[in-house]
Amino acid sequence: MSDFSQQPKQRLRAELLAARRARADRAKADAAIVELLATLAAGKRTVGAYVPFSTEPGGAVMPDALAAVCDRLLVPVVRPDLDLDWEIYDGDGIPLGVRAIAEADLVIVPALAVDRSGIRLGRGGGSYDRALARVGAGALTVAALYSGEFVDVLPAEAHDLRVDAVVTPEGVTRL
Numbered sequence: 001m002s003d004f005s006q007q008p009k010q011r012l013r014a015e016l017l018a019a020r021r022a023r024a025d026r027a028k029a030d031a032a033i034v035e036l037l038a039t040l041a042a043g044k045r046t047v048g049a050y051v052p053f054s055t056e057p058g059g060a061v062m063p064d065a066l067a068a069v070c071d072r073l074l075v076p077v078v079r080p081d082l083d084l085d086w087e088i089y090d091g092d093g094i095p096l097g098v099r100a101i102a103e104a105d106l107v108i109v110p111a112l113a114v115d116r117s118g119i120r121l122g123r124g125g126g127s128y129d130r131a132l133a134r135v136g137a138g139a140l141t142v143a144a145l146y147s148g149e150f151v152d153v154l155p156a157e158a159h160d161l162r163v164d165a166v167v168t169p170e171g172v173t174r175l
């Protein structure tokens with residue numbers, strides 16, 4: 001059992017980021033993750049996602065692959081207070097406001113790890129704790145992870161919001 005509930009979040013983040021940098025199977029894992037996410041996004045009106053950093057699940061091709069199968073792809077714009085505004089991917093760059101994410105049918109969120117109850121560990125800005133609170137009741141929230149990042153128990157705080165599912169190269173798991 002992978003129980004990290006008593007570990008400081010800062011140390012967990014550092015370990016998970018170091019493991020991502022050391023991965024050798026990235027391209028294959030990203031291809032599998034993008035295929036699964038594109039299947040979830042297919043035919044949706046509005047999808048919220050993110051533009052992956054170089055070591056994040058999904059890789060550089062993820063936004064184009066998602067934009068090709070849904071009507072409208074929203075990506076975050078970080079505000080000075082670390083809250084998230086949203087803009088249309090590859091669009092005019094006009095911010096749509098923090099509430100735009102409420103229109104999404106599917107929200108793909110970045111995470112360093114997620115546990116079996118849906119608690120996610122992010123980068124520590126509280127950005128997604130705030131953004132997830134605005135997601136509509138009917139929307140599906142999914143975190144994209146590499147193998148080994150879906151764990152049994154993570155440290156949880158009162159403000160942490162859960163995701164509905166995780167996508168790893170092995171498949172989609174509803175929580």
Ligand SMILES: Nc1nc2c(c(=O)[nH]1)N(C=O)[C@@H](CNc1ccc(C(=O)N[C@@H](CCC(=O)O)C(=O)O)cc1)CN2
Binds near residue numbers: 053054111123128
């Ligand atoms: N792709 C992506 N976009 C995202 C997030 C994310 O986690 N991933 N965010 C989630 O909230 C928000 C941005 N928050 C961030 C919080 C911390 C760092 C950060 O520590 N950056 C490192 C280098 C990042 C890397 O290459 O891995 C740095 O600046 O040193 C970046 C973004 C919105 N956009």
Ligand SMILES: Nc1ncnc2c1ncn2[C@@H]1O[C@H](COP(=O)(O)OP(=O)(O)OP(=O)(O)O)[C@@H](O)[C@H]1O
Binds near residue numbers: 121122125128
């Ligand atoms: N709804 C909120 N409004 C304002 N600040 C918040 C909110 N939720 C969490 N925070 C603050 O954000 C900080 C980071 O929280 P936490 O460690 O849970 O981040 P995280 O979920 O790992 O990161 P992220 O949400 O950016 O991916 C904490 O100091 C917390 O107080």
